Amino acid sequence: MQLKTLFLLLLPLSALAETTPSDSAVFRQANIDEVVVTGVRDHVDPRYTPFTVTSISRRQVEDRLSPSLLDVAVEQTPGLFVTGRGMLGFGVSTGAAGGMNIRGIGSFPTTGVMVLVDGHPQTMGIMGHPIADAYQSFLTEKVEVLRGPASVLYGSNAMGGVVNIVTRQMREDGMTHDLQLAGGSYGTFTSDYTNRFRSGRLSTVASLSYNRSDNHRPNLGFEQMGGYAKVSYDLSDKWLAYADLSLTHFNASNPGTVEAPVTDNDQHITRGIASLAARNDYGWTSGGISLFLNWGRHKINDGYGEGEAPKAYLFRSHDHTGGLNAYQTFRLFRGNATTVGVDFQAIGGKAWNDFSDHDVQLADTTMTELAAYLDFRQDVAPWLTLDLGARIDRHSVAGTEFVPQAGLVFRLPRASELKLTAGKGFRNPTLMNLFMFRPKNPDLRAERVWNYEIAFAQTLLDGRLRYGANVYLLKGDNLIQTVAGHNENTGEVENWGVELTGNYLIDSHFAVNANYSFIHKRHDIVAVPKHKLYAETAYRSGRWTAAVGAMWVNHLTTRVSPRELQSYPLLNARASYRVCTSATLFLRGENLLAQRYEINYGYPMPKATFMAGARLHF
16 A cells, blocks of 8 residues: 555656746656767767666756765666665764665675776775765765676676766866755755856866754764865866865764663764776777875774763774786777776775773775776677676685686667676785774675676667566675674575666656566575666756656565565655746755654654755856
8 A cells, every 4th residue: 555655756846847948958858869888998889788777867966956975876777776874974883884785786885896086996994895975975976886797897896786986077278156045844955056167178077065964863963074176187188187185074973772772882983085087098009097096084983882881992994905906908800898807905904992091903905906807899780799707806815716707798679689698706805804893704705796797778768668577587696794793604505586667758748757666585695675666757947957756675684684674665755946047946845654663673764854945056
């Protein structure tokens, strides 16, 4: 009955249409006539690559009206799920949310899904996972989510898939300013400002943001400040160079579960991302070389439960992940693209318990990873593309890993394509797995997974309708588990599933999109729903835009032993009105059915929440 109610609430918007052809150009769906870079390193029509990629445009990010990129990514991507605990902020350490998994691969913390910023890996050097609160909407031009292993090109951690964030750009001469302010439930306030400038060969982007919320439970407050700067210069018509820097600092608190509350569990986190890159395009060959660094400073009070004494120390850490990426794609003959690349990373940091009069060191080391890879893509016929890839990856502790992949793309009549892929993914053990805390084991080896997939997609009605379906089998072994207080390569995973997507531009005013994923798990996994459905209808005419979106999550495991399951529907809506060419007012409501549900066990999510604000563009 809950699912039926959601669909009935979605239908009324479809009766409101009136046609205005001038609106159609700005209302095109993002997954039609796009190019992708994730999975191939080079810009390519997705019909020529064997990978399953969800592309999320800048307009979709803006329309979602959320400071976090993960909100829109989870709605638009089948098979992707992200944990949550409040209205704003994910946090880190015990009780944190923001755990990502694709097709059930990700783990806690998220070490099986790779997050990239402009192709550069984002990893907390000690724990080996991305920091969900570092990925904000204001820095994003578009997002590409590759579902399934992508370790040939991206190495360790791309075992379940890749989330690649492409940063903002300025393509035409001039200067623009974008300012967004919003406030709403539980003292929540969000803001961001972006300046973009271009003059001839020089372009810049600069952004600032500030967000805060008390959230819906005592001691679940969150505060964040961030900034981003990028300078690009066209050295010639064939070479582009750029440098960028992103900084974010957030303070988060964790009240513990409802059953076992915690006092003074506070986190103070600073994260930074920097890169220096040069890219070339000679037509017959294109590529790039880049240096990158992401780093962090963490100070955490683990807090104390009822009847316990406050901790006598703070957990502190400094971490880094930096290195070099170099790749070049050669078009050796007609219909060919051959990419060769080399990656180097240094991953590590220092962690210690900070007492008032002394320190207790937990870890202080750096590991290295050196890899070379080859991807060969060839149009065997006008209707058939072959893709073969391989990577040799050498980790200073875990040893050498060979990673192959193969794919076929059949371009069929009636604008359809069929894709067959088989590929391996892997994850090297983290510094924490190897050297920290009692379960540590310096003899651990890489986790491994194989993915086998068949995907079909078709575009109809002059590009206004596109739908797709894919079936996969994912089998993995050597997963790191704690057995009798000791980390061991003993775990296994076997998931198979179905994913469906659809986008339909009904007319110049109305568009609908939907996606669905089903996952069958041989072994129970926390934060992996059996069914996930998202459907959205959007309306745009003149000064008005409106959208209603419904999500249904079924059989979400929040705890394995004893087993706890959650099933719930969510209804979200948003509307905006353009007051003038430079100002827009908006309103957003989430969980409008006021559902009671949990994603993290023991952390009830808020009921209905609302945000209202304004966006200025000049």
